[in-house]
Amino acid sequence: MTNSKFVYLTRRETFCASHRLHNPKLSDEDNRRIYDKCNNPNGHGHNYILYVTVKGEPDENGLIINLYELKAIIKRLVIDVVDHKHLNYDIPKLKEVIPTIENLVTVFWNDLKVELGDLLYEIRLEESENNIAIYRG
Amino acid sequence: MTNSKFVYLTRRETFCASHRLHNPKLSDEDNRRIYDKCNNPNGHGHNYILYVTVKGEPDENGLIINLYELKAIIKRLVIDVVDHKHLNYDIPKLKEVIPTIENLVTVFWNDLKVELGDLLYEIRLEESENNIAIYRG
Amino acid sequence: MTNSKFVYLTRRETFCASHRLHNPKLSDEDNRRIYDKCNNPNGHGHNYILYVTVKGEPDENGLIINLYELKAIIKRLVIDVVDHKHLNYDIPKLKEVIPTIENLVTVFWNDLKVELGDLLYEIRLEESENNIAIYRG
Amino acid sequence: MTNSKFVYLTRRETFCASHRLHNPKLSDEDNRRIYDKCNNPNGHGHNYILYVTVKGEPDENGLIINLYELKAIIKRLVIDVVDHKHLNYDIPKLKEVIPTIENLVTVFWNDLKVELGDLLYEIRLEESENNIAIYRG
Amino acid sequence: MTNSKFVYLTRRETFCASHRLHNPKLSDEDNRRIYDKCNNPNGHGHNYILYVTVKGEPDENGLIINLYELKAIIKRLVIDVVDHKHLNYDIPKLKEVIPTIENLVTVFWNDLKVELGDLLYEIRLEESENNIAIYRG
Amino acid sequence: MTNSKFVYLTRRETFCASHRLHNPKLSDEDNRRIYDKCNNPNGHGHNYILYVTVKGEPDENGLIINLYELKAIIKRLVIDVVDHKHLNYDIPKLKEVIPTIENLVTVFWNDLKVELGDLLYEIRLEESENNIAIYRG
Numbered sequence: 001m002t003n004s005k006f007v008y009l010t011r012r013e014t015f016c017a018s019h020r021l022h023n024p025k026l027s028d029e030d031n032r033r034i035y036d037k038c039n040n041p042n043g044h045g046h047n048y049i050l051y052v053t054v055k056g057e058p059d060e061n062g063l064i065i066n067l068y069e070l071k072a073i074i075k076r077l078v079i080d081v082v083d084h085k086h087l088n089y090d091i092p093k094l095k096e097v098i099p100t101i102e103n104l105v106t107v108f109w110n111d112l113k114v115e116l117g118d119l120l121y122e123i124r125l126e127e128s129e130n131n132i133a134i135y136r137g
Numbered sequence: 138m139t140n141s142k143f144v145y146l147t148r149r150e151t152f153c154a155s156h157r158l159h160n161p162k163l164s165d166e167d168n169r170r171i172y173d174k175c176n177n178p179n180g181h182g183h184n185y186i187l188y189v190t191v192k193g194e195p196d197e198n199g200l201i202i203n204l205y206e207l208k209a210i211i212k213r214l215v216i217d218v219v220d221h222k223h224l225n226y227d228i229p230k231l232k233e234v235i236p237t238i239e240n241l242v243t244v245f246w247n248d249l250k251v252e253l254g255d256l257l258y259e260i261r262l263e264e265s266e267n268n269i270a271i272y273r274g
Numbered sequence: 275m276t277n278s279k280f281v282y283l284t285r286r287e288t289f290c291a292s293h294r295l296h297n298p299k300l301s302d303e304d305n306r307r308i309y310d311k312c313n314n315p316n317g318h319g320h321n322y323i324l325y326v327t328v329k330g331e332p333d334e335n336g337l338i339i340n341l342y343e344l345k346a347i348i349k350r351l352v353i354d355v356v357d358h359k360h361l362n363y364d365i366p367k368l369k370e371v372i373p374t375i376e377n378l379v380t381v382f383w384n385d386l387k388v389e390l391g392d393l394l395y396e397i398r399l400e401e402s403e404n405n406i407a408i409y410r411g
Numbered sequence: 412m413t414n415s416k417f418v419y420l421t422r423r424e425t426f427c428a429s430h431r432l433h434n435p436k437l438s439d440e441d442n443r444r445i446y447d448k449c450n451n452p453n454g455h456g457h458n459y460i461l462y463v464t465v466k467g468e469p470d471e472n473g474l475i476i477n478l479y480e481l482k483a484i485i486k487r488l489v490i491d492v493v494d495h496k497h498l499n500y501d502i503p504k505l506k507e508v509i510p511t512i513e514n515l516v517t518v519f520w521n522d523l524k525v526e527l528g529d530l531l532y533e534i535r536l537e538e539s540e541n542n543i544a545i546y547r548g
Numbered sequence: 549m550t551n552s553k554f555v556y557l558t559r560r561e562t563f564c565a566s567h568r569l570h571n572p573k574l575s576d577e578d579n580r581r582i583y584d585k586c587n588n589p590n591g592h593g594h595n596y597i598l599y600v601t602v603k604g605e606p607d608e609n610g611l612i613i614n615l616y617e618l619k620a621i622i623k624r625l626v627i628d629v630v631d632h633k634h635l636n637y638d639i640p641k642l643k644e645v646i647p648t649i650e651n652l653v654t655v656f657w658n659d660l661k662v663e664l665g666d667l668l669y670e671i672r673l674e675e676s677e678n679n680i681a682i683y684r685g
Numbered sequence: 686m687t688n689s690k691f692v693y694l695t696r697r698e699t700f701c702a703s704h705r706l707h708n709p710k711l712s713d714e715d716n717r718r719i720y721d722k723c724n725n726p727n728g729h730g731h732n733y734i735l736y737v738t739v740k741g742e743p744d745e746n747g748l749i750i751n752l753y754e755l756k757a758i759i760k761r762l763v764i765d766v767v768d769h770k771h772l773n774y775d776i777p778k779l780k781e782v783i784p785t786i787e788n789l790v791t792v793f794w795n796d797l798k799v800e801l802g803d804l805l806y807e808i809r810l811e812e813s814e815n816n817i818a819i820y821r822g
Contacts, residue, residue, distance in 0.1 A: 045182000
């Protein structure tokens with residue numbers, strides 16, 4: 001066979017956090033118009049589900065990356081940073097970021113890229129069963 | 138047959154909200170010890186799932202209560218009140234309530250009881266797939 | 275220990291079917307008012323999920339009823355009868371029954387009671403993740 | 412970093428409908444052989460899950476498209492058209508279409524393409540947890 | 549109001565394990581007849597989901613039992629004992645127990661009863677989405 | 686329209702099995718270090734979920750491949766081989782394969798490729814909700 005050797009491996013982790021969608025460069029009225037209920041001043045929250053996918057060739061142990069190691073990296077670089085936090089106020093690097101799922105996937109990508117390098121293939125973030133964002137760098 | 142006529146009918150609705158577990162009568166240290174990560178000052182959030190169960194005899198239309206009506210009651214009395222809100226700060230009647238799921242189910246029970254009366258059988262509230270509270274009055 | 279010996283055992287099966295909510299004793303106008311979208315003349319359908327729970331003491335083989343046997347009974351008495359059918363038109367015994375989930379659980383109870391007898395404890399039927407009925411005889 | 416700016420954003424909506432798989436150009440016998448249980452004359456139904464994915468660069472508000480707007484478009488162009496309907500008989504544009512999930516995803520693609528244009532990336536349709544179709548134009 | 553004060557609180561945990569259904573007091577033939585595929589000599593496995601429900605009155609902190617504490621008790625008394633194990637061979641106290649879900653719920657009940665005492669209300673164990681057992685002591 | 690004709694069609698099947706992660710070429714100590722809990726000598730198990738995706742043009746019957754046929758092929762070539770088995774000991778062709786999900790997807794790919802040929806697009810295997818592997822040949 002002349003198949004590709006590449007396999008995709010995904011680890012799922014979860015966290016809960018609150019956020020408020022608000023662009024400080026816009027008027028309050030514009031913010032309410034654009035973000036509607038998500039602009040509520042005290043914020044609201046979600047149980048987020050994060051899927052991190054790496055791509056690579058399984059080694060002689062049948063592993064692309066050890067799932068225990070992948071779990072530990074995701075936990076240290078993302079989950080421990082955001083779990084049970086308010087994304088707008090508690091996390092320095094998110095201070096300038098409007099925490100939509102579109103923006104969050106690119107932030108998490110950059111964070112994980114530092115350690116996962118070329119292994120990293122895709123970040124998927126669900127803020128509810130209905131709203132999902134994916135980023136592939 | 139001499140079966141009971143009673144059937145249980147459940148409607149599921151969802152909302153997202155943030156909360157902070159904090160008892161103002163306790164020291165900050167005690168609050169951190171008891172509520173741990175859930176005591177984070179800026180709060181965190183969840184996608185809550187609410188199940189409301191009524192109990193009754195189906196009428197000649199095959200209905201205990203019209204599910205459209207049940208949905209509308211739950212929406213008006215609970216979902217519209219708490220969805221995309223901060224449970225500690227945005228909702229007057231929760232100001233004195235520590236928003237654990239144990240306390241929330243009893244509050245929602247009392248709210249729904251006013252309109253559903255003896256039909257109301259059970260409230261089930263999930264703050265995540267792992268944490269669930271049930272109240273039967 | 276003086277625990278009860280009773281354990282509850284549940285088997286989940288699924289079927290898909292269409293139905294129309296319509297009471298022939300009422301006017302078309304009343305039918306539309308009561309059943310709304312569910313009164314659409316050509317019907318609509320669901321992926322139903324059925325949970326059948328038996329209650330009993332595990333025997334020396336650790337079984338209340340063999341799950342293969344329970345599955346076969348549910349399949350023969352319910353699933354084979356209703357799967358891929360129109361509940362209003364294709365099933366003789368449902369001809370006089372308005373196929374709400376409230377009515378369906380009592381019909382399925384009576385069907386399963388014939389073979390499961392006192393073992394039968396509860397029937398749970400979900401027509402969607404939001405609408406659920408339970409019957410305990 | 413020289414990452415791509417593109418992020419994928421997915422909205423999930425649900426509807427229920429009935430359908431019958433039947434090709435009028437074939438004999439009844441061939442229809443039964445090909446579609447088996449799905450050829451039942453009165454049809455059967457499903458709870459369908461529809462995922463619509465757009466692809467684009469988040470703007471300064473962190474949005475590719477406002478999820479409220481995306482939801483409204485999907486609701487108007489697809490859900491309101493098919494929910495609680497019989498796909499073979501109630502929907503003019505499906506009259507000539509055999510309503511397999513393979514065909515439905517291409518129809519929904521064309522409908523959504525009119526308003527979503529180049530934003531539209533993928534349509535995913537599940538007629539049950541076991542049967543899924545995806546179309547990317 | 550004169551409502552009961554009792555609220556039910558459930559914690560969900562998961563583990564994976566293998567088992568073989570085999571009664572050493574029966575012939576191999578009888579074992580194959582009774583347990584069918586589940587009698588495969590080298591065993592097979594499941595992702596088990598365990599729900600532990602306590603019943604009590606929320607205290608002034610809004611808690612029946614701290615969910616962190618409940619999680620820790622379940623982890624220590626059940627999950628650490630059975631996770632990634634072969635239920636027939638690796639766990640001394642299960643050596644004489646045929647590991648059906650009916651039997652496992654009663655074993656887990658007795659284990660958790662020691663620390664949870666009268667708080668313990670119900671154990672629910674799922675070996676798959678289709679097979680579920682519940683025990684209430 | 687000049688859309689591609691290609692649609693992706695996915696069938697989901699499940700099986701349960703036990704496995705042990707162990708590389709016989711390494712020391713016991715190295716095996717424990719690499720595979721941790723998954724190296725437990727008696728193995729452990731999972732409820733596996735397998736998604737097989739084909740890619741093709743729907744024919745005049747609206748089908749890429751008949752889902753009944755696809756289901757039968759997956760059942761014969763994969764499910765019947767591995768369901769309720771120990772992946773390390775019961776399956777000759779896996780004797781030399783360390784049964785990580787990374788390795789299993791490539792084995793299942795090769796098995797299904799024989800009959801599905803160019804239709805086969807993707808194999809996705811979940812050993813739990815948290816651990817997922819995908820292979821595209």
